[in-house]
Amino acid sequence: MRKLFTSESVTEGHPDKLCDFISDNVLDSFLEKDPQARVACETVAGKGQILLTGEITSIAEVDLEAVVRNAIKQVGYHDEKKDIDYQTCKVLINISKQSQDIAIGVDKSYEDKEGENVASEGAGDQGMMFGFATNETEDFMPMPIYLAHKLAKRLTEVRKQGILDYIRPDGKVQVTVEYEEDTPVRVDTIVISTQHTENADLETLKKDMKEKVIGEIVPKELLDENTKYYINPTGRFVIGGPLGDSGLTGRKIIVDTYGGYSRHGGGAFSGKDPTKVDRSACYMARWIAKNVVANGYAQKCEIQLSYAIGVANPVSILVDTFGTGTISEDKIVEKIEEKFDLTPRGIIESLDLRKPIYTKTTNYGHFGKKDLPWEQIIQL
Secondary structure: OEEEEEEEEEOOOOHHHHHHHHHHHHHHHHHHHOOOOEEEEEEEEEOOEEEEEEEEEOOOOOOHHHHHHHHHHHHOOEOOOOOOEOOOOEEEEEEEOOOHHHHHHHHOOHHHHOOOOOOOOOEOOOEEEEEEEEOOOOOOOOHHHHHHHHHHHHHHHHHHOOOOOOEEEEEEEEEEEEEEOOEEEEEEEEEEEEEEOOOOOHHHHHHHHHHHHHHHHOOHHHOOOOOEEEEOOOOOOOOOHHHHOOEEOOOOHHHHOOOOOOOOOOOOOOOEOOOOHHHHHHHHHHHHHHHHHHOOOOOEEEEEEEEOEOOOOOOEEEEEOOOOOOOOHHHHHHHHHHHOOOOHHHHHHHHOOOOOOHHHOOOOOOOOOOOOHHHOOOOO
């Protein structure tokens, strides 16, 4: 049976990703000075204005406005008439401390209070978190999101390296892959929409996208005479970033994970310190799923972990190998419980999550990057 599956990615200049990047820069700025900082900050971006809001509890002093402006500068925004200018935009700061009602559950777990001697803080929220891996790419990621991220990252590279000097920061990519059973066999459709300067020629842009972006990323054997290309299909994309559309932290959760190929619990990542299991437990679930596949126990694997606020241990663990397992799913659960400490403290310590590593995760997916701790392969 043949089927099509589509995933999208966006560049770091997409207004939602700009907000994610600002929030993660704020998080890293606090963790550099205070590894125990509690951070949950959101960014809103609109015409000529950035609002940073949320909760931060820390002994560190950070110049938040400077962090915001530097993050915008790193992305490459400096034109208030076409997107946003890091030098002239308004920056509004509305930050409070973590609610004491939440802190009492995080500081001391339910199990500790009940005398169960569990050496961990409680989860910072309730919820279910998913991790996924498949052997269809070298990064153990689904092919559609794997290619979409690489194309989006290449769009940024040709801009920042001066290869295409008319490209601006905002952009989106979409890739449709054709599968035969569960094997990717060809790319059916590629969509690229990239912001550009006023005087850019559309035909030149289309040619450059095919040669210098698609041609550098997508394996030739996956392309054929029937592959469809939609490059800047509206014909014009000059106004972009927060001037073209508002931005908000946490609005690209499917881009951040598996491109819709796996289920999602609904929690966003950026701007949250690792006591928030929305983020840290998803990283742990990915680490587990990747190692289930890498150790040969399945061709693809999805892990669900669920937590209750203030409770250290997960209330449930689910393994689904979609019929590809070489051992039973019950046996995989046993291996997980033997190998991994799934309490918030156990996750933080196992993956060393109190370091300022989060701006490396913001763009082009939180998974599939070999230098991140939850991507390391171990014996399971």
